[in-house]
Amino acid sequence: MNDFTGLVAAVTGGGAGIGLATAELLSERGARVAVLDLDTTSAPDYLAGITCDVTDRASVGRAVQDVASAFGGLDVLVNNAGISAVGTVEENGDEEWARVLDVNVTGMARVSAAALPLLRASAHAVIVNVASIAALNGLPQRALYSASKGAVLALTYAMATDHVGEGIRVNCVSPGTVHTGFVDRMLQKFPVPEQEKAALDARQATGRMVAPSEVAAAVAYLASPLSGSTTGTALDVDGGVTHL
Numbered sequence: 001m002n003d004f005t006g007l008v009a010a011v012t013g014g015g016a017g018i019g020l021a022t023a024e025l026l027s028e029r030g031a032r033v034a035v036l037d038l039d040t041t042s043a044p045d046y047l048a049g050i051t052c053d054v055t056d057r058a059s060v061g062r063a064v065q066d067v068a069s070a071f072g073g074l075d076v077l078v079n080n081a082g083i084s085a086v087g088t089v090e091e092n093g094d095e096e097w098a099r100v101l102d103v104n105v106t107g108m109a110r111v112s113a114a115a116l117p118l119l120r121a122s123a124h125a126v127i128v129n130v131a132s133i134a135a136l137n138g139l140p141q142r143a144l145y146s147a148s149k150g151a152v153l154a155l156t157y158a159m160a161t162d163h164v165g166e167g168i169r170v171n172c173v174s175p176g177t178v179h180t181g182f183v184d185r186m187l188q189k190f191p192v193p194e195q196e197k198a199a200l201d202a203r204q205a206t207g208r209m210v211a212p213s214e215v216a217a218a219v220a221y222l223a224s225p226l227s228g229s230t231t232g233t234a235l236d237v238d239g240g241v242t243h244l
């Protein structure tokens, strides 16, 4: 039930952080895995690195076609590519809003649309989106980012409804603060990054940020037959920050 042998997975943003940890775990469990990323240089050789920009429809089309050519199909799509944004509505301009929504929301729809014909041909078709608990909690200085992840939650529920009749399950994981390059880059935007890191650790009920491997394990659960009756849900992996 937890074995992906014989299945093909594609992970967007799989070149680093949560996506890379997820790609590695699915591969460890027997899947053939393609990593769709702007930069695939950090992905190990046993993952198929496919250059892809989720904001570019032609690039997405080519990447999905490459997955089909290399592996003959697709069973598991993990929509993980995402970028951060720090600021209030007064601080982020129109260009930044357009850019972040394009990557975090429209990119997810673009990749899903390109992948659906392949998923329909699979007997084990699942999509797992990566949202964030920023969609649930009013975090300071994250207006744009939170709005983008709220849209990911809504998109997940809508897609689950649209495709349940085709045998395709759609769920999302909502990570809390996960210690990846994404967080390190965001920390550098604060006057005293070390102080902000200590605040992030302290904000988790568990006292530490979430590990990428812990999010990967949740994605793998939602991608596996173990969660066969689960669709249109969000699984929080947040160190207890939302409900405790």
Ligand code: NAI
Binding pocket: 012, 013, 014, 015, 016, 017, 018, 019, 036, 037, 038, 039, 052, 053, 054, 055, 080, 081, 082, 083, 084, 103, 107, 130, 131, 132, 133, 174, 175, 176, 177, 178, 179, 180, 181, 182, 183
């Ligand atoms: P990361 O920055 O470490 O990795 C993101 C990957 O996405 C990079 O390899 C990057 O090249 C790729 N990427 C960015 N733009 C892309 C594009 N246009 N097309 C294709 N690939 C692109 O980020 P991390 O932390 O692993 O985040 C992954 C996902 O998890 C994102 O959706 C993020 O919003 C979400 N998330 C992260 C949290 C965290 O605390 N790190 C918390 C909650 C959610």
